[in-house]
Amino acid sequence: xxxxxxxxxxxxxxxxxxxxxxxxxxxxxxxxxxxxxxxxxxxxxxxxxxxxxxxxxxxxxxxxxxxxxxxxxxxxxxxxxxxxxxxxxxxxxxxxxxxxxxxxxxxxxxxxxxxxxxxxxxxxxxxxxxxxxxxxxxxxxxxxxxxxxxxxxxxxxxxxxxxxxxxxxxxxxxxxxxxxxxxxxxxxxxxxxxxxxxxxxxxxxxxxxxxxxxxxxxxxxxxxxxxxxxxxxxxxxxxxxxxxxxxxxxxxxxxxxxxxxxxxxxxxxxxxxxxxxxxxxxxxxxxxxxxxxxxxxxxxxxxxxxxxxxxxxxxxxxxxxxxxxxxxxxxxxxxxxxxxxxxxxxxxxxxxxxxxxxxxxxxxxxxxxxxxxxxxxxxxxxxxxxxxxxxxxxxxxxxxxxxxxxxxxxxxxxxxxxxxxxxxxxxxxx
RNA sequence: GGAGGAAUGGCCGAGUGGUUGAAGGCGGCGGUCUUGAAAACCGCAAGGCUCGCAAGGGUCUCGGGGGUUCGAAUCCCUCUUCCUCCGCCA
Numbered sequence: 001x002x003x004x005x006x007x008x009x010x011x012x013x014x015x016x017x018x019x020x021x022x023x024x025x026x027x028x029x030x031x032x033x034x035x036x037x038x039x040x041x042x043x044x045x046x047x048x049x050x051x052x053x054x055x056x057x058x059x060x061x062x063x064x065x066x067x068x069x070x071x072x073x074x075x076x077x078x079x080x081x082x083x084x085x086x087x088x089x090x091x092x093x094x095x096x097x098x099x100x101x102x103x104x105x106x107x108x109x110x111x112x113x114x115x116x117x118x119x120x121x122x123x124x125x126x127x128x129x130x131x132x133x134x135x136x137x138x139x140x141x142x143x144x145x146x147x148x149x150x151x152x153x154x155x156x157x158x159x160x161x162x163x164x165x166x167x168x169x170x171x172x173x174x175x176x177x178x179x180x181x182x183x184x185x186x187x188x189x190x191x192x193x194x195x196x197x198x199x200x201x202x203x204x205x206x207x208x209x210x211x212x213x214x215x216x217x218x219x220x221x222x223x224x225x226x227x228x229x230x231x232x233x234x235x236x237x238x239x240x241x242x243x244x245x246x247x248x249x250x251x252x253x254x255x256x257x258x259x260x261x262x263x264x265x266x267x268x269x270x271x272x273x274x275x276x277x278x279x280x281x282x283x284x285x286x287x288x289x290x291x292x293x294x295x296x297x298x299x300x301x302x303x304x305x306x307x308x309x310x311x312x313x314x315x316x317x318x319x320x321x322x323x324x325x326x327x328x329x330x331x332x333x334x335x336x337x338x339x340x341x342x343x344x345x346x347x348x349x350x351x352x353x354x355x356x357x358x359x360x361x362x363x364x365x366x367x368x369x370x371x372x373x374x375x376x377x378x379x380x381x382x383x384x385x386x387x388x389x390x391x392x393x394x395x396x397x398x399x400x401x402x403x404x405x406x407x408x409x410x411x412x413x414x415x416x417x418x419x420x421x422x423x424x425x426x427x428x429x430x
Numbered sequence: 431g432g433a434g435g436a437a438u439g440g441c442c443g444a445g446u447g448g449u450u451g452a453a454g455g456c457g458g459c460g461g462u463c464u465u466g467a468a469a470a471c472c473g474c475a476a477g478g479c480u481c482g483c484a485a486g487g488g489u490c491u492c493g494g495g496g497g498u499u500c501g502a503a504u505c506c507c508u509c510u511u512c513c514u515c516c517g518c519c520a
Contacts (some may be wrong), residue, residue, distance in 0.1 A: 041480055045489045052489085055501040059448040068500080075500040243440075243477095368440085377477075 001100050001362045008034055014106055020115050020324040021104045030099045037092035044085040051078045101211060105358040107323040108295070108332040119322035120335075126306065127315030129339045134404045138342035139395035140273035142402055143169065146427035149274065160271075161263060161278045163391075168420075168429045172397070172410075173281060175417035176390045177256050180283040180308055184387055188304045190254035190285060195234030197257055198225045203237040206363030208329035208355075215264045218278075227260035231284035232384045239288065240363040243377050249367055250289040250297050254387065257282065273395065275347065280391040285352075287383040290367065294354050294381035295332070302334045302352040305387045309349070311413045314396050315339040317346055331356045334385075338392065342399040349392045352385030 007014055007030060015027055054075040061068040107113075112121050143149035148169025154162040165173050184190040201224050204210040209217060209229060218227040228234060235253045244251070259282050270276035285304060289297040302318070309316045321333040330353035337346035357379035360366070366377040401409045406425040415421055420429035 038480070041489085045480065048489055051500080055448075058500050062448080072500045079500070245440090 001358060002103055002106065003357070003361065004034065004096075004100065007100075007103075017106050017323075018104065020113060020322075021107070021326075022102070026099060026102055030096075030103065033092060033095050033099055037089070037096050040085065040089045040092055044082065044089050047078055047082045047085055051075060051082060054078065098211075101205075101362075104328045105326075105331045105355065107326065108354070108356075110320075111326070111332050112320065112322045114322035115324040117322065117325045120325055121320045121322070123318040123320050123334070125315070125317040126310060127313065127339070129315050129341060130400060132341060132402075136341040136399060136402055138273060139340075139398045142342070142398050142406070142408070143273075143395070145406060146408070146423060146425075148172070148423065148427050158278075161276065163274050163277060168423045168427055169394075171418060171429065172394055172414075172423075173390055175414050176393055177281065177283060179414060179417050180387060180390070181254060181256055183308060183311070184254045184283070184285065184304060188252070188307070190252040190304075193231075193235060193238070193253050193255040195228075195231060195238070195255055195257065197228050197260075199228050199233045199237065200224050201226070203233055203240065203363075206237045206240050207233050207359050208327075208362065209233065212328065216262055218260045218262055228257060229261050230259050230282065230386075231255040231257040232286060235284060235286035236359055236365075236382050236384065237363055239365050242365065244288065244365070244367040244380060246290070246367055246369045248288070249380065250287050250293060252301075253286045255284055255286075257284065274391050275395070277391060280389060282389045282391075283387050285385050285387040288365065288367070288380045289383060290369075291356070291378070291381055294356065294383060297381075298332065298334075298352065298354040298383055301383055301385050301387075302336070305336055305350045305352055305385050308388050308393075309336065309338065312393065312397065312411045314393070314400055314411075316349070327351075327353065329353075329355050329358050331358065336388075338396045340396060340399050342402075347392065347396075349396065350386035350388045353383060355382045355384075357381060 002014070007027075011027070011031060015024065018027065054071050058068045058071050058075065061071065112119050114120075137145075140149075140151070144151070146168070148166055150164040150166055151162075154164045157164070181192060185192045198220065201210055204217070204226055217229055220226065234257070235255055238253070258279050260279050261277075263276060263278060266276060274280070285301055287297050287301055306316070306318070316336050316338045319335045319337060321330075321335060326333045333351060333353040335348050336350040336352070338349040339345075340347050359382045360379040365380050365382065367380045368377050397411065398408055401411065403409060408423045410418055410420065410422055418429055422430060424430050
């Protein structure tokens with residue numbers, strides 16, 4: 001959610017910068033609703049002032065033992081007028097909120113303008129895609145051949161877009177979880193959180209998934225509960241409605257969770273393998289930062305995610321998303337794309353964003369500056385990124401480290417977690 | 431699931447219809463004293479919305495929403511959360 005006062009005072013500038021992101025009609029609707037709402041509020045407050053004054057005079061008269069019935073009658077009239085006024089203010093408040101919650105975040109000035117991914121800017125590449133003396137297989141062939149992932153039984157259990165991991169496959173998933181959490185907590189300074197995997201509507205509103213993107217989520221019947229689409233939701237909302245101390249910032253949190261996505265509208269895209277599933281596991285990174293440091297924290301957070309890729313020896317590239325390709329709530333986003341030799345392309349494995357105050361305003365997460373004495377509470381800046389998506393890391397390892405004999409060498413960083421150096425051609429750890 | 435109790439400012443905690451946006455304490459900040467610090471003493475501090483160039487007004491907020499009343503932290507309804515007891519359960 002953007003700041004009303006900002007939008008009002010910098011309307012033309014905001015309009016220009018939101019061009020690629022929102023229907024301009026919504027902005028005009030904002031301007032109109034805002035003007036009407038403020039007029040109604042002013043009128044209501046004037047009436048409330050009258051009422052308060054009359055009440056004070058009634059109290060005074062009663063204390064003095066005088067007759068106050070005339071003033072009581074007058075006040076009763078004002079009361080009725082206030083009722084009407086309140087109703088229309090209420091209505092306009094709701095209209096205001098509904099308009100505001102449809103407006104996406106304003107892109108940071110360093111973000112390339114453009115309608116879609118063609119305007120994205122590649123920032124850098126790390127690692128060289130490996131040379132194979134044979135035709136590298138996609139993970140869905142390799143994984144099934146090794147017997148470490150089973151799509152057919154997953155389909156039987158639930159339906160399409162699910163996977164069952166078996167034996168070395170399950171252990172690799174678990175090793176990746178522990179490896180990522182260990183690196184982030186002991187080397188990058190993140191606090192480890194294990195949150196609920198279910199969140200309520202208010203939390204999903206706080207991070208921006210609701211009200212616009214409910215079709216991407218799974219809702220639990222007869223409740224106000226939703227399966228979390230990412231740990232961003234519980235982590236960011238952990239301090240919803242609270243005021244943090246200045247010394248708490250920047251605060252860095254990490255969590256492992258499964259992520260549930262309905263993937264409505266993605267039919268026909270990434271249908272094979274485990275690229276796009278209804279459930280996948282992820283280690284998420286979240287930061288709360290003061291406005292002065294949020295952009296340097298974004299660089300750090302992205303570097304923390306890159307560090308995992310580098311330690312695993314997976315080639316990747318870093319892409320700065322254009323204004324039209326970014327998510328609704330983000331002001332600036334870097335995508336990390338891992339090289340997948342089986343597919344012959346770079347594929348997103350992490351998305352790192354600064355949301356500035358957009359989410360904090362929705363979730364009411366503030367901080368108090370202690371510099372120079374008492375500071376007024378201000379909204380924090382929130383950031384998050386995948387550190388990393390485990391399913392895609394799993395398949396990237398399979399595809400990048402596959403050998404001619406069908407075995408898969410494990411990256412050195414995982415040897416201790418797996419107690420093994422490779423998955424042999426029969427799918428056994430050894 | 432059943433029966434009771436509770437929710438007040440950063441924290442604790444008074445307050446059952448009329449200068450109570452809220453006593454008192456702790457914590458915080460500023461000052462006096464001190465070489466410095468502690469202690470003591472004095473003082474300053476809630477948030478949102480809105481009007482105004484500003485100075486400064488107004489208004490709302492005592493878990494959320496609604497109601498009663500001229501007037502609600504205080505009375506009523508409802509929802510949420512927490513606590514105690516019972517039931518069930520990993």
